[in-house]
């Protein structure tokens with residue numbers, strides 16, 4: 155048994171999902187399954203009860219989980235102490251954020267981090283900001299930029315980066331949606347909306363509908379990720395309510411085809427921040443990043 159086996163095991167013990175752990179740890183599912191079998195042979199007990207795709211820990215598995223957690227933490231602390239006396243931090247830090255946040259908020263943070271810790275390799279994954287907290291919880295990302303959800307999971311720590319107002323946008327080029335949306339008193343309930351499928355911005359929009367007493371909004375499409383919404387509005391498909399930073403960082407040809415109707419004050423702005431698993435704050439790389447924020 156080596157540290158790598160323990161890391162694989164610990165990830166699987168937390169994700170309870172072979173596919174997710176294999177992906178996050180960059181191994182094939184068959185390698186993962188073989189390593190776990192080898193560990194089981196080593197300790198002489200089954201560690202997981204296997205279902206089709208999901209797994210649960212056995213009692214022996216739970217014991218090994220505690221052992222693995224302590225051992226890996228001690229090893230990291232040892233490395234940290236050695237690093238304090240020797241060369242600077244090295245290793246890999248996995249970050250997750252939206253394409254927008256990678257333009258708008260990540261660059262100055264990464265610049266600072268790289269200046270202090272040039273040996274650390276940054277692995278950046280972009281995607282739907284609404285998935286950020288889950289990516290951190292599952293261990294697929296070490297840290298992520300997220301909109302603060304209505305209720306933050308107790309296991310997650312959150313450092314705010316700023317408040318992002320929502321804006322109502324419509325197509326700028328002549329089209330039926332633009333005509334409807336730019337009337338003196340638009341009937342919002344009759345105009346097609348493009349909505350994010352989940353996340354804190356979506357909750358803000360649902361609130362906006364309630365404030366405008368729209369029980370059955372016209373929904374043109376529900377999509378994942380805010381960036382795609384801007385392009386659909388630019389194409390004349392509908393209107394949308396979204397964080398202003400997404401529009402500001404859209405490519406210019408897209409932005410030029412979009413009209414901002416109003417800054418939405420009836421809905422609280424999105425609180426953008428960096429999230430991390432509290433229990434991982436002791437890890438040197440994560441700790442170093444956290445303290446630069």
Ligand SMILES: CC(=O)[C@](C)(O)C(=O)O
Pocket residue numbers: 251252253254255283284299300301318380397399400424426
């Ligand atoms: C939550 C977040 O990262 C943004 C910037 O608002 C977004 O991309 O939607």
